[in-house]
Amino acid sequence: MTSxxxxxxxxxxxxxxxxxxGFGAFLLVLVLGALGLLVGRxxxxxxxxxxxxGRDRG
Structure with a gap:
């Protein structure tokens, strides 16, 4: 299993x-799932x- x-x-x-x-819980789970996905990626x-x-590395 990857990060x-x-x-x-x-x-x-x-x-x-x-x-x-409830629907509010669905939205909260959706947001936290997306956040977890971004952290893992x-x-x-x-x-x-x-x-x-905003900084150049070159």
Whole structure:
């Protein structure tokens, strides 16, 4: 299991644990799952955040 998968699953489980039931809970789980996915992709090295810093590396 890659860090991407682990991050996505962690975000989904935490979202379910934090808010159980209703449409608001669905949106919260969706947001936390996406956040977990992004963190996992960053840890796998598949997400480059250097463009967000505004600095040139050259």
């Amino acid at each position: 991407t998968h682990l991050g996505l699953l962690t975000g989904l489980v935490l979202g379910l644990a934090a808010a159980f039931g 960053y840890l796998d090295g598949k997400l480059d955040l250097s463009a967000l810093s």
